[in-house]
Amino acid sequence: MLVASVISPLAANANQPATPVTQWTAPSDPGAPFRPEAGRLDVALERLALLERRDGIADALREIEDPRIVGVLRSENRRINTELGDLDDRAYRGEVEPFGLDVAVFPVDELRKMFWDDWGQPRSGGRRHQGNDTLAQIGTPLRAIEDSVIVKIGNGGLAGLAITVDGASGSAWFYAHLDSVREDLEVGDRVRAGEVIGTVGDTGNARGAPHLHLQWASDGETWENPFPVLDVLWGGGAPPADESLGPFIGRR
């Protein structure tokens, strides 16, 4: 019964009208209030409905073990994340009010293989892997995980073409082995969560093995394992035990 009550609302949601206006919650920044205008409110409600459905999926994934249903839920979660990314793109283009953009999104649109926890694995020269690798085709869009400021755009060495950003949560992020960085991006630019900032590639020491190498420092300085964050963003099953993940869970 639990499964039926969880799944059916999700399945039914796709063609339902948007969430009622009364469920809209005010933006956290009072200096930039969201003012619904004609033609924009639908988008606000669309985003809210997506976030609520994503929360519902996260709750369901804590309860359900049937792999078939878990697969359906994760697939739905990915679709929702794509839709949220599209909304952010529209906000960036000025088509909609930029609201609720402090949500975090999975950075790669399409995976070639499931990512895994490869933090700390041995690397050449006695190094240890300081991030997680996400395999994807060359040219796959790379999205900012959260609202960020571009700190550095580098090209060379083991990392190849790479972007370092400071995120709104206080985290630093390092995206490496890129094929391209969006042409108009410069140091100091602000980007929104979900905004495309470049493409996945195989530059640096990743030649022939295109992937995103991602590093994360929740305090902005010390690299730590980003896998739990990626897992949550992807819609992973296990609820995170680490309090430091707070900024990424249920943020609106």
Ligand SMILES: [Zn+2]
């Ligand atoms: Zn790596």
